Amino acid sequence: MHAMQYEITLPADYDMDIVRRRVADRGHLLDDWDGLGAKAYLVRERGVHGSPVNQYAPFYLWNSPEGMNAFLWGGAFQGIVRDFGRPAVRHWAGAAYEPGLAAGDPARFAVRRRQPVPDGAELSEAAAEAVREAERLASLDGAVCAAAAIDPRHWEVVHFSLWAREPAEAPGDVFQVLHLSTPERDRLPRGRQW
Structure with missing residues (x-):
């Protein structure tokens, strides 16, 4: 498993309905992408759930580097580059993935916590x-899934979890989930990944 995220921070007065319409129009395009375990189309809005910024920040869990590379180099990512400029793309090697107690429920919130090793x-x-920590998060009421991954260049752990309702016991940045593409979520390897 590979985790990936890019963040597009937008002006404080940006109309976030533009991002909502974009996801409503284009989100389905990755619903059957080969190699993609899950893509959560995420937003944070300034002043909502403690966010200091307006941000579009999709988070990906990839089953294969080929699927990730096809997305980045094969043209699909060019729409982001064309519309928002080329963002830095963070990448982490998978450490764990667990389906949550609410795995069958729609994901409405996501929590991401990055911490240095x-x-x-x-x-x-x-x-x-x-x-x-991935196991703990997945065991909580309302958890759809939880993952942990590590960036060995910067020695950073990222914890990522999806929730059916607003999470109470998951520290980190809270995002709203606008759409969830899960073509190969059932193929994400469970548990420890080494």
Whole structure:
């Protein structure tokens, strides 16, 4: 599994209905994308759920690097580049994925928490803790799924979870889910990924 996200931060007075219409018109285009476990079309709005910004920030869980590369290099990503400029694309190696207690429910919220792996930390323990946190999040009421991934360049862990209702026990940045494409979610490898 590979996790990926880019963030497009928009002006404070930006009409977020433009992003909503964009997702309503185009979100279905990845509903059958080969190699894609899940794409959550996410927004944050300034002043909502503690967000300091307006932001469009899709988050992806890929089953295969070929699917991710086809998206980035094969033309589909060019629509983002054309409309918003070329954002930096963050990428993390998968550490864990777990379906949640509410796996069959529609995802309405997402939570993303990025945290550094401290200097001097035992890497195997940091990875094991990431796995345990994914398991904990998935076990909570309302969790659709939870994943953990690690960026070994910047030594950062990302925790990502989807929720059927506003999460109470998942710290991090809260996003609204506008659409969820899940062509291969059932093929995402469960549990620890090494």
